[in-house]
Amino acid sequence: MVTRADLVSVFGVKYTFLVPAATLAEIPLPDAPRAELISIGIxxxxxxxxxxxxxxxxxxxxxxxxxESGNLSFSPEAGQLLRIGYWHAGSICLSPSSGAVYYVSPYEATEVELMSSSPAQLSECMMIAHKDGQASDFLPSHEVMAEREAIVEKLLAVDEPAVSPVDSPWRVLAKEVTGPEYRD
Structure with missing residues (x-):
């Protein structure tokens, strides 16, 4: 499991957010995800x-x-989630009932896809994609595919349910962070 020290070593203190307990006080979040956000961070x-x-x-x-603040449509299922970030034009949201993290598509109001099973698994997958994606920047093009597969294997070891689907957010992200836009 990822630790605060792991995250700080890759992202720095400034870019590893700890969520104050007071911010989560009114949110009926399970104990484990609550503790992860408060003590490990994201x-x-x-x-x-x-x-x-x-x-x-x-x-x-x-x-x-x-x-609602942007006059956008949303499904009842997605509307109850807590919006904590974004990827592409979509949102990264936390389930207050389970602590799981979901990607909500901006194109299909009903598309809610598991991104990570918990905040700690989200943080660890973010760390792998960031750190290992950077390592691929200097590989010859013919080695990038193998590095991409190695990243996916590491992500699977952290959160198999979220990474297993072939079109999961993490597989798409692994392709992006090892793609030519980061390498040129």
């Missing part, structure tokens, strides 16, 4: 691809409230 960015909102330390809106 990285703020993965290689200019995944972002966690800085506002997570002062308040976490529901996805429904966030959508």
């Amino acid at each position: 990285p703020s960015v993965v290689r200019s691809a995944v972002y966690i909102d800085r506002d997570i330390v002062s308040g976490i809106p529901t996805y429904g409230d966030w959508c």
Whole structure:
């Protein structure tokens, strides 16, 4: 399991957010995910691809409230989730009932896809994608595919249910962070 020290060694203190207990006080979150957010924290960015909102330390809106502020549509299922960040045009959301993390598509209001089984697994997957993605920057092109598969294997070891689907957010992200836009 990832530790605060692990995250700080990769992202730095400034870019590893700890969520104050007071911010989570009114949220009916299970104990384990609550403790992970308070004591381990969550990285703020993965290689200019995944972002966690800085506002997570002062308040976490529901996805429904966030959508309403921008006149966007959303499903009842997605509306109850807590919006903690974004990837592409979609949102990264935390389930207050389970602590699981979901990706909510901006194109299909009903598309809610498991991204990570817990905040700690999200943080560890973010760390792998960031650190190992950077390592692939200097590999010859013919070695990048093997490195991408190695990243996917590490991600599977952290959170198999979230990474297993062939079109999971983490598999797409592994392809992105080892892709030409990061290598050129």
